[in-house]
Amino acid sequence: MKSAKAAFTLGAACLAGAVFALGSVATLAQAQDTAIERGEQVYDYWCAPCHDPGPGHPGTQSLAFRYDGTEIPAVLEDRTDLTPEFVRTLVRQGMLSMAPFRKTEITDAELDALAAYLSGQ
Numbered sequence: 001m002k003s004a005k006a007a008f009t010l011g012a013a014c015l016a017g018a019v020f021a022l023g024s025v026a027t028l029a030q031a032q033d034t035a036i037e038r039g040e041q042v043y044d045y046w047c048a049p050c051h052d053p054g055p056g057h058p059g060t061q062s063l064a065f066r067y068d069g070t071e072i073p074a075v076l077e078d079r080t081d082l083t084p085e086f087v088r089t090l091v092r093q094g095m096l097s098m099a100p101f102r103k104t105e106i107t108d109a110e111l112d113a114l115a116a117y118l119s120g121q
């Protein structure tokens with residue numbers, strides 16, 4: 001009787017441990033998803049007006065000109081070569097007609113999310 005109860009308690013403890021471990025993995029994956037979703041929102045608000053596909057978007061037009069004849073797409077969201085560091089530096093320092101963004105516009109946390117979204121990391 002006693003040992004059966006002990007075994008049951010042990011089993012329950014293991015199960016609780018497993019559920020807890022699975023729970024943390026799910027939470028981690030969710031946190032990553034949330035960062036990427038947040039990054040997409042930041043992108044849509046601040047970057048899409050210049051980097052969306054099609055005419056009337058100076059970022060896309062400028063990059064289409066610069067990368068003409070290469071494999072690199074003009075639309076930032078289609079790029080697979082962007083690293084988080086590059087995105088962070090570009091956003092804080094700007095480039096030619098692209099003005100830098102201040103922390104009062106895009107916070108560091110938002111920039112991390114944006115960098116994760118554009119780099120796919």
Ligand code: HEC
Nearest residue numbers: 046047050058059062063066087090091095096097098101
């Ligand atoms: C006012 C328009 C404008 C806005 C808003 C803008 N950009 Fe740009 N961006 C440009 C232009 C124009 C260039 C190209 C400069 C050049 O040709 O050298 C550029 C270049 C870049 C590049 C360099 C790509 C490369 O291959 O060198 C990155 C990365 C970039 N922008 C990211 C962003 C992000 C992220 C945002 C939003 C936070 C953003 N931009 C908002 C106009 C803009």
